[in-house]
Amino acid sequence: MPRALFEKVWQDHVVVEEPDRPSVVYIDLHLVHEVTSPQAFAGLRSRGLRVRRPDLTVATMDHSTPTLPKALQVLDTQSKAQLAELEHNTTEFGIRLYALGDEKQGIVHVIGPELGLSQPGMTIVCGDSHTSTHGALGALAFGIGTSEVEHVLASQCLLQTKPRTMEVRVDGRLSPGVTAKDIILALIGRIGIAGGTGHVIEYAGSAIRALGMEGRMTVCNMSIEAGARAGMIAPDDTTFEYLKGREFSPQGADWDEALARWRKLPTDQGALYDHTVELDADRLEPMITYGTNPGMAIPISECVPSPTDFADGAQREAFHKAMVYMALEPGKPLLGHKVDVVFFGSCTNSRISDLRLAASVLNGRKVAPGVRALVVPGSQQVKRQAESEGLDRIFKAAGAEWREAGCSMCIAMNGDELSPGQYAVSTSNRNFEGRQGKGGRTFLASPLTAAASAVTGCITDVRRLELGPL
């Protein structure tokens, strides 16, 4: 029987399958960060358990870490205690840690692929919903809660009810100015933020194949914003080229063996999905959100919807609430709307290709007066790579702040945050109320749109940047 990518990875990892019980599923890689792990380690200790496979567990510090230059870093008492707790836990249980100051430290979903830890066909979990990112390599990767973090630490396994599958086919070719971020925002806008609930999405089609690895990560990253458990993309030569030679990628004969195994992962001809959704890449435009969840997204040249666009009462109510929070007028264009802050970063868009896109727009231009632009690379390695290419000089010459690696203003736990009422164009993944700071208002968009908006000081279509502010 023909099998889909998800089915193959799932079947490979089922340890126990019994009727009327969730399956016991083996986890190949467990990523850990400071915010969602302390209570799990405490649980282990209180039961007198050890970490079953410290060799399959890797930790980093990212959520509450400062991104100011090292000399200026100040940690509040709670963050300091949380980071110390991770240091203590990883030392006690023998887990590799990329701590603050380490040259390979970074956002957990940036360093996993970057170090070659995340590989095709693996099961990968982390106490973080954006673990779906690693599915870009053909892994089954999903976020879990802290109780489940404890389960995996203790047993290297998880109890899982088998999810359903959804194929998202994106055929055609993206126009200039349209990126991976626009694909995923368009999808969420289409199916809604609960559209993928209970499902694992497989992204397929010529426009997905044409994306580089980092673009694929951007797409898979936001699968959770459509409510999906995970997002996956079948591994191909793009994947293998990306992985070859990375620190934890297989080497020598192991590489050949792995490659042979990985080549069998793509979905078989004729495999069935529970649902299929199609997007036409030719017709996609740069996307931007106007509301308080990632499903409230429109093509940048369109107007914010009107209440009459929503047939459903609850949706109309949610729309109204979003308009009040965002202080926007229904039916009006977003283009030209004032922007206070532009944030380049997060596990969605902080990799070297994202920074190159941003720099391509900012090169020789200036961030508009009164606008604060923050560039936060996803990892220390991304930071050094960008510096070796001179991107940091482009950002600084434009008047943007060049920071250390971390989650930063995506989650606003580290002091990088919006002030109440401020508007930000952000390359991150969530525009929830207060997500980037209490009272802050977020427009989610691609690095290109963010850069164009930084230059003009208002929401700008990068394709029209040469024409000047609208």
Added chain:
Amino acid sequence: MVPKFTSLVSRVIPLLVDNIDTDQIIPARFLKVIDKQGLGEHLFADWRYGSDGLPLSGFPLNQAENQGAEVLLAGHNFGCGSSREHAPWALMGWGFRALISTGFADIFRNNCLKNGLLPVQVDRGISARLLADLERDPMAKVAVDLESTTLRLPDGSKVGFPIDSFSRHCLLEGLDQLGYILSFQDRIEAYEGRARCPLPV
């Protein structure tokens, strides 16, 4: 350990907004803790307190008559977004034991079930009827019975709700799911023996 859930009779606090994400349930600035204590006071912090830090009288959790209620009636897709288990910890810290919604986000639902917080999924008609009942009589009570997987509405009518038999069993007995996984120690070892070499970490 996980508290048992068998049944309860309680008043219901309605918060019928769709897509309430876990950032609203417990904002990220409260996630810097290394234990589970005290999160209840920050539940819905940005909706519950004004910029001066004082409780907003219009928010249901702040109303005197709602103190002690153990059931929340929420809008569709409750608990979407971040995987933070601090969300169910905060809800339970405030005193909630059951949540009624037309749909829960996947990770949030899992997290609730691991903590003895019961997600009760109903269809839109039932949710609307319950809201109407509560508008008529804010003191009206519902009964949630896990043994029979039924919700009794204020008018006495009963509706079933879905829950997988394993989670139901664990909640009824107060069983911890880790114990169940660890009972397969030998099968896990056998899997490790036959699976390919793991990462050279």
